[in-house]
Amino acid sequence: xxxxxxxxxxxxxxxxxxxxxxxxxxxxxxxxxxxxxxxxxxxxxxxxxxxxxxxxxxxxxxxxxxxxxxxxxxxxxxxxxxxxxxxxxxxxxxxxxxxxxxxxxxxxxxxxxxxxxxxxxxxxxxxxxxxxxxxxxxxxxxxxxxxxxxxxxxxxxxxxxxxxxxxxxxxxxxxxxxxxxxxxxxxxxxxxxxxxxxxxxxxxxxxxxxxxxxxxxxxxxxxxxxxxxxxxxxxxxxxxxxxxxxxxxxxxx
Numbered sequence: 001x002x003x004x005x006x007x008x009x010x011x012x013x014x015x016x017x018x019x020x021x022x023x024x025x026x027x028x029x030x031x032x033x034x035x036x037x038x039x040x041x042x043x044x045x046x047x048x049x050x051x052x053x054x055x056x057x058x059x060x061x062x063x064x065x066x067x068x069x070x071x072x073x074x075x076x077x078x079x080x081x082x083x084x085x086x087x088x089x090x091x092x093x094x095x096x097x098x099x100x101x102x103x104x105x106x107x108x109x110x111x112x113x114x115x116x117x118x119x120x121x122x123x124x125x126x127x128x129x130x131x132x133x134x135x136x137x138x139x140x141x142x143x144x145x146x147x148x149x150x151x152x153x154x155x156x157x158x159x160x161x162x163x164x165x166x167x168x169x170x171x172x173x174x175x176x177x178x179x180x181x182x183x184x185x186x187x188x189x190x191x192x193x194x195x196x197x198x199x200x201x202x203x204x205x206x207x208x209x210x211x212x213x214x215x216x217x218x219x220x221x222x223x224x225x226x227x228x229x230x231x232x233x234x235x236x237x238x239x240x241x242x243x244x245x246x247x248x249x250x251x252x253x
Contacts, residue, residue, distance in 0.1 A: 014029050014052070014055075014056075015055050015056040015066075017056045017057050018058060020061040022038025022039075022061075023036065023037065023038065023058070023061035024036040025064045025076060026056070027056040027066050028053070030046060031047060031050075031052065032045060032046050033066055033074065033080055048066065048083055049083075050068070051068035051070025051072055054068055054069050054094065055067050055092070055094040056095070057095050057096050057097040057103065059098055060100060062076075062100075063076065063077055063099075065095050065103050065105075066095070067094070068083070069090070069091045069092070069108075070085075070090055071085055071088060071092055071107070072084060072087075072092070073095075073105070086115050086122045087105075089107060091108040092106070092108075092115075093108040093142060093143050093144070094106055094142075094143065094155075096146050096147040096153060097147070098147050101117075101119035102118065102150040103117035104116055104125075104145055104153050104165065106127065106142040106143075106144075106145045106155050108141040108142060111127070112128065112129075112142035113127050114126070114128075126169055126170065127170070128142070128170040128173070142156070142157055144156040144184060145186075146188040148188040148190050148194075151167035152165065152166070152188065153165035153188065154186055154206065155170070156184050156185075156186055160178060160184070161173040161174065161176070162174045162194075164209060174209060174211060176204050176206065176211045177200070177202065177204075185197050185198075187228050187235065188229070189231050189232060189235075190232050192208045192209075193206065193207050193232040195229050195235045197217075197225075198224060199223035199224065201216055201222060201223050201239065202214050202217070203224065203227070203237055203245070218239035218240055218243060219240070224239050224245075225239070226238045229247075233248060
């Protein structure tokens, strides 16, 4: 079913999140944030007119948070709020919410910053300090975050490193991708487990802070763009040319 507002005009889909089987939200590049009620998409008008949405998280059917590259946050609780500036540096890259009273967002600013939502307000929290490894010249920034609980989140940087949030601070860098591709995705369905995919077509699990075996799923030329896990035993990853890979209590196939 086509998403209302998306189409050949260039208003492409950026992110989608479902709080229930019959309740989802989508973020479109033109700033529209349509809602799916189990039968149809609605509310296709531009909600975020200041920036391009970059990430969306809906932990329940009545609560979503969207962030954009202008450092703004929009909240849905039956209708979308006006954009509110949280990151004055100007580029929120990813957000993950476990409930209407907890979200964590990271920026692609240099240096990276992180922000926590407690159900009422956003506040700055200590952020991991990704370095540029192996003598690289490009600045390293944070790109993805996924939270299983308020005391377990994992954030990726652009150089193949992951940082674990404990509720009070971040772990040191854990390297999962020596190729430093920068185009990665992560999903943490439960505490102490995440699945990571990268732009080189590799999937790798992170269990209790340890990186598991790397599995080459798609070609390095095409890569993997996103992953979503319902449980630690069930994940799906999206590759190039519409390919989908599933993980069911064993290697992705």
